[in-house]
Amino acid sequence: MPFTLKWRSKIRDTIHGYLFALPWILGFLxxxxxxxxxxxxxxxxxxxxxxxxxxxFLENYQELFFKDPIFWNTVFNTxxxxxxxVPAGLMVALALALLLNRSIKGRPxxxxxxxxxxxxxxxxxxxxxxxxxxxxxxxxxxxxAKIGVTGPGWLASTIxxxxxxxxxxxxxxxxxxxxxxxxxxxxxxxxxxxxxxxGANVWKQFLYITLPMLTPTIFFNLVINTISAFQTFTExxxxxxxxxxxxxxxxxxxxxxxxxxxxxxxxxxxxATVLFLMIFICTIxxxxxxxxxxxxxxx
Amino acid sequence: xxxxxxxxxxxxxxxxxxxxxxxxxxxxVTLTYWHPYGGEWKVYHESIVNVWNAVKPYWEVKVLxxxxxxxxxxxxxxxxxxxxxxxxxxxxxxxxxxxxxxxxPLNEFIEKDPxxxxxxxxxxxLELSEYKGTLYGLPACGAxxxxxxxxxxxxxxxxxxxxxxxxxxxxxxxxxxxxxxxAAGRYEVIGYVPxxxxxxxxxxxxxNGGKTWDPEGQKVTxxxxxxxxESLRWLVSWAKKYDAEKVTGFxxxxxxxxxxxxxxxxCMKVQALQFQGIWHISEIRAYAPDIDFDVFELPYPxxxxxxxxxxxxxxxxxxxxxxxxxxxxxxxxxxxxxxSITTSVGGDIPARSDFLHLPAFTKNPLFMKIAEYAKHNYxxxxxxxxxxxxxxxxxxxxxxxxxxxxxxxxxxxLQDMVQREVNRVIGRK
Numbered sequence: 001m002p003f004t005l006k007w008r009s010k011i012r013d014t015i016h017g018y019l020f021a022l023p024w025i026l027g028f029l030x031x032x033x034x035x036x037x038x039x040x041x042x043x044x045x046x047x048x049x050x051x052x053x054x055x056x057f058l059e060n061y062q063e064l065f066f067k068d069p070i071f072w073n074t075v076f077n078t079x080x081x082x083x084x085x086v087p088a089g090l091m092v093a094l095a096l097a098l099l100l101n102r103s104i105k106g107r108p109x110x111x112x113x114x115x116x117x118x119x120x121x122x123x124x125x126x127x128x129x130x131x132x133x134x135x136x137x138x139x140x141x142x143x144x145a146k147i148g149v150t151g152p153g154w155l156a157s158t159i160x161x162x163x164x165x166x167x168x169x170x171x172x173x174x175x176x177x178x179x180x181x182x183x184x185x186x187x188x189x190x191x192x193x194x195x196x197x198x199g200a201n202v203w204k205q206f207l208y209i210t211l212p213m214l215t216p217t218i219f220f221n222l223v224i225n226t227i228s229a230f231q232t233f234t235e236x237x238x239x240x241x242x243x244x245x246x247x248x249x250x251x252x253x254x255x256x257x258x259x260x261x262x263x264x265x266x267x268x269x270x271x272a273t274v275l276f277l278m279i280f281i282c283t284i285x286x287x288x289x290x291x292x293x294x295x296x297x298x299x
Numbered sequence: 300x301x302x303x304x305x306x307x308x309x310x311x312x313x314x315x316x317x318x319x320x321x322x323x324x325x326x327x328v329t330l331t332y333w334h335p336y337g338g339e340w341k342v343y344h345e346s347i348v349n350v351w352n353a354v355k356p357y358w359e360v361k362v363l364x365x366x367x368x369x370x371x372x373x374x375x376x377x378x379x380x381x382x383x384x385x386x387x388x389x390x391x392x393x394x395x396x397x398x399x400x401x402x403x404p405l406n407e408f409i410e411k412d413p414x415x416x417x418x419x420x421x422x423x424x425l426e427l428s429e430y431k432g433t434l435y436g437l438p439a440c441g442a443x444x445x446x447x448x449x450x451x452x453x454x455x456x457x458x459x460x461x462x463x464x465x466x467x468x469x470x471x472x473x474x475x476x477x478x479x480x481x482a483a484g485r486y487e488v489i490g491y492v493p494x495x496x497x498x499x500x501x502x503x504x505x506x507n508g509g510k511t512w513d514p515e516g517q518k519v520t521x522x523x524x525x526x527x528x529e530s531l532r533w534l535v536s537w538a539k540k541y542d543a544e545k546v547t548g549f550x551x552x553x554x555x556x557x558x559x560x561x562x563x564x565x566c567m568k569v570q571a572l573q574f575q576g577i578w579h580i581s582e583i584r585a586y587a588p589d590i591d592f593d594v595f596e597l598p599y600p601x602x603x604x605x606x607x608x609x610x611x612x613x614x615x616x617x618x619x620x621x622x623x624x625x626x627x628x629x630x631x632x633x634x635x636x637x638x639s640i641t642t643s644v645g646g647d648i649p650a651r652s653d654f655l656h657l658p659a660f661t662k663n664p665l666f667m668k669i670a671e672y673a674k675h676n677y678x679x680x681x682x683x684x685x686x687x688x689x690x691x692x693x694x695x696x697x698x699x700x701x702x703x704x705x706x707x708x709x710x711x712x713l714q715d716m717v718q719r720e721v722n723r724v725i726g727r728k
Binding site for chain 2: 048049050051067069070130134135136153154155156157158242243244245246257260261262263
């Protein structure tokens with residue numbers, strides 16, 4: 001290729017582009033790639049943080065999959081939690097967004113109120129919910145009593161502890177709701193007008209206009225909330241410590257225990273790697289199936 | 300031209316100001332000291348450090364309160380990062396196999412220093428920080444436990460407050476009489492909750508003569524010894540009788556935050572009998588002074604023996620500190636002078652046997668009563684992963700209490716898991 005002026009300036013532009021991106025690249029290498037790579041490496045080692053890591057190849061994974069009963073328990077707990085809290089959260093957030101999309105008096109005020117739980121620090125929320133979920137004196141069971149239902153033991157019960165934390169998660173859907181609101185407002189009004197002229201009722205409009213046009217937003221929220229639900233830690237750490245009887249022990253609190261309480265950083269790294277693979281596979285599956293149900297309007 | 304002059308003058312002015320700032324030219328020894336106390340305990344603890352700072356003008360000990368269990372995580376990160384505190388105080392101690400990696404051995408210091416000798420300390424307490432003959436930490440205090448009882452509730456239930464229960468069967472009867480429910484079937488007062496204590500529940504196993512650990516063979520024996528199964532079945536019988544879920548839910552009203560002593564069930568008069576440590580005396584006196592209470596030793600089964608779970612708070616000098624000699628001096632002070640004050644105020648058993656003769660302790664008859672129970676300390680020697688054992692034990696008891704596992708299975712799984720960890724740590728396949 002002739003060393004023309006045009007080619008030289010192209011090279012220069014490319015170099016300049018990379019130079020501009022260099023700060024981010026360095027940050028990514030140092031704070032993302034290096035730690036993630038280290039975790040991957042340590043998962044093949046026995047590492048107690050103070051001594052140098054010793055290479056043991058797949059022993060951590062062998063112990064994890066074949067000899068550790070607690071691990072499978074935590075996988076079940078995590079999948080249960082994610083499987084229930086994410087769809088439920090999406091539905092509640094969507095319902096709220098639909099309600100708050102109508103022109104009602106004081107709409108900005110309501111939107112703020114519903115968004116507030118998302119910005120309260122999670123530790124405060126956790127402590128608050130320990131009280132709300134208190135079986136004898138908490139708000140929730142008192143409300144249930146008013147409609148004649150005896151509330152369960154919540155965080156004191158092995159069966160109801162996970163639903164208790166799920167409820168708390170759903171209370172915090174403000175952020176998801178805001179994103180749904182933005183998505184709703186992107187739907188062109190003419191579609192609804194045309195549908196009304198054709199005689200479609202509210203439910204049909206929702207089913208055939210709102211939902212399909214909203215699928216990109218649903219897709220986004222689904223992926224983001226799933227990733228976040230898999231990584232639940234603070235609620236468990238503050239509210240239950242994994243109990244009662246390990247019913248709320250999720251993968252991240254478990255790996256924290258192994259790494260920081262029992263000084264088994266290598267083992268904790270292998271749990272983290274497994275978690276990473278789980279989230280990765282889940283996300284890939286959602287991505288590949290998305291072409292079937294997500295509709296992007298081509299303008 | 301004017302601009303340049305102005306800039307030049309500003310620069311000169313700045314340099315002059317910087318030069319005139321006072322410089323710290325004295326040779327000061329600065330140490331950092333971490334402790335886990337918060338709230339009012341923090342004030343007592345730090346006032347002792349201030350005494351040291353006042354008496355030694357060329358020393359400055361910087362105190363940092365790292366509350367609760369977070370001190371363990373932060374300590375580990377600090378030691379690995381090469382930036383540890385010079386002295387630290389931990390509730391309890393660390394697993395033995397971890398000690399050589401994290402903390403400076405103290406044998407040399409003790410041998411060379413006439414002020415501190417091994418014999419000064421209660422041996423059962425000293426051993427908690429000793430691994431393979433090397434001492435890594437100095438105990439700040441021990442612990443003794445007793446059952447606290449609310450005399451008022453005793454009288455209300457028609458029981459004689461001067462006749463506390465001594466054996467398991469008596470305890471069951473008393474607890475039954477003391478438990479009250481309201482018209483809707485919810486608990487108003489709970490008599491006794493035996494599984495409340497987490498790892499203290501080991502006491503019930505040891506009282507019955509059950510062996511939980513074989514130090515020579517380094518074997519976990521909690522499932523092999525049938526006496527342990529008896530004890531667990533006894534605990535589960537309580538859980539079935541009183542409905543563990545309901546009890547925990549009832550008690551949860553008082554257990555949101557670990558240090559919220561004012562909300563403790565005994566202080567809130569909703570629990571009549573409570574197995575707690577000797578430090579609870581000062582807490583009850585502070586938060587529920589109207590309760591007329593006394594203590595008795597934990598009841599044991601007929602044919603068994605009284606037992607006190609050993610526990611100690613420990614001072615450590617982390618590895619990686621460059622001032623280990625100075626740290627030792629400060630550590631000596633905290634052990635000889637400091638811990639006498641902290642234990643008498645905080646209500647812990649001093650780790651040094653000579654301290655028990657101090658008037659601060661002898662003037663407190665309730666304290667001395669419980670201190671007697673420390674004579675029944677049960678030692679668990681050379682258990683390299685004691686913290687791990689305690690945690691898994693607590694989880695195993697919970698799984699039995701909440702009827703998720705049969706007692707046999709709970710103990711068997713516990714033994715397998717802990718034995719695996721022991722084998723891994725000591726390098727046995």
